[in-house]
Amino acid sequence: MTKKRIIFTLVLLGVVFYMPWWAMVVVGLVGAFCFAPYYEVIALGALVDILYGAPTLSFKGALGFLVSIAIFFAGVYMKKIVR
Amino acid sequence: MLYHQNNSRDGFLNRKNIALAVLIGASAFALLYTPARSTVTEGVYMVATGVWGFGGATTNAWNSFATNFRDKERLIRENAMLSAELARVEAQVLDRNLLAEKVTKLEESLGRVRGDDRVVAEVVVDHGQSPYDTVVVDAGAEEGIILGNVVVYAGSGVIGEIIEVSSNSSKIKLFSSPGSERAVLVGPHYVPANALGRGMGNFEAKVPQDSLVAIGDTIVSTKGNLILGTISVVEEKPAEPFKRIFFRVPFNITEIHSVEIIVDKRS
Structure with a gap:
């Protein structure tokens, strides 16, 4: 399970660098559901803001971070429902 | 003798929740405290530009390889169309250059000489990837770029301004971003x-x-x-x-x- 998690996180990292932002949300949601609690999505959300945002933008350039926290808790909640 | 283990795994202050709080706190600090954000951005971009460069090189290599399998007739037609378009655009540019020369001479004769220094930068990340509709280019503070510099395309079409500068890269906010x-x-x-x-x-x-x-x-x-x-x-x-x-x-x-x-x- 740990090996799958690491591989998935590397894939998500690749998505952050090379794919459109909506792909990051979709893959992040999948990861948050499969590997809940998926802490890595929060770190990668912050990375998105560092790579593409700036403090002068909306939400002080922390939109990715805020969305990743929502994805994290959505994953935890979805996992509880499925169980 | 019975030993009761104090199992606090189900309590709120368990290790997982503490780790989550630390992760959120550290990320918020790095993002919202400007000096920390600048330092982290500088460090991340030392690696990021290399990662994007690798991706671009891989895409170019794949496109070169894939060309071998494309229909030859279609490629010939596409080549002819692009050559014609290029010739048309070259003529337009020539016409525009002549006009620009006339304007410059006119301004000089009126005693109003204008000019500007421009840095050419390659687009590393286009706006489609960014959730903020920003563009990342490969020129930064080392090329003399500062916050607020205006960005143009094709000589005079203004597209945005610089909103963040690192040593070797900058972020551009497009003027056409929704809401701006x-x-x-x-x-x-x-x-x-x-x-x-x-x-x-x-x-x-x-x-x-x-x-x-x-x-x-x-x-x-x-x-x-x-x-x-x-x-x-x-x-x-x-x-x-x-x-x-x-x-x-x-x-x-x-x-x-x-x-x-x-x-x-x-x-």
């Missing part, structure tokens, strides 16, 4: 208006009902007389005090591969 506003001058009579970005190089503005504007009129920025776009639609309803004009940049914003950043305006 900009003061502009419309048409040959320079009617002042506020242009509202609608994304993908499109803008909307309102001008007084009796303004003399028409499709094809140019919209320029208030500073620097740089072209923002040309009017494509004019919507007027006689009962309203304003006309709505819709204009867009005169090129495909998704196909921008390099830009010019105006670093010093001499006037």
Whole structure:
């Protein structure tokens, strides 16, 4: 399970660098559901803001971070429902 | 003898929740405390530009390889079409250069010599990848770029401004980003208006009902007389005090591969 998690996180990292932002949300949601609690999505959300945002933008350039926290808790909640 | 283990795994302050709180706190600090953000951004971009460069090289290699399997006839037709388009654009550029020379000579004779220093930068990340509609280029503080520098494409089409600068890269916020506003001058009579970005190089503005504007009129920025776009639609309803004009940049914003950043305006 740990090996799958690491591989998935590397894939998500690749998505952050090379794919459109909506792909990051979709893959992040999948990861948050499969590997809940998926802490890595929060770190990668912050990375998105560092790579593409700036403090002068909306939400002080922390939109990715805020969305990743929502994805994290959505994953935890979805996992509880499925169980 | 019974030993009761104090198992606090089900309590709120378990290790997982503490780790989560630390992760959120550290990330918030790195993002919201500007000096920390600048340092982290500088460090991340040392690696990020290399990662994007690797991705770009891989894509180019794949495209070169895939060309071998494309239909030969289609490639020949595409080549002929592109050659014709290139010849047409070269003629337009020549015409424009002649016009620019005349304007420069005229300004010199009037004693108003203007000029600016421009840095050419390659686009590393286009706006489609960014959730903020920003563009990342491979020129930064080392090339003399500072916050607020205006960014142009194809010589005079202004597209945005610099919002963050690292040593070797910068981020550009597009003027056409949804929700962004900009003061502009419309048409040959320079009617002042506020242009509202609608994304993908499109803008909307309102001008007084009796303004003399028409499709094809140019919209320029208030500073620097740089072209923002040309009017494509004019919507007027006689009962309203304003006309709505819709204009867009005169090129495909998704196909921008390099830009010019105006670093010093001499006037």
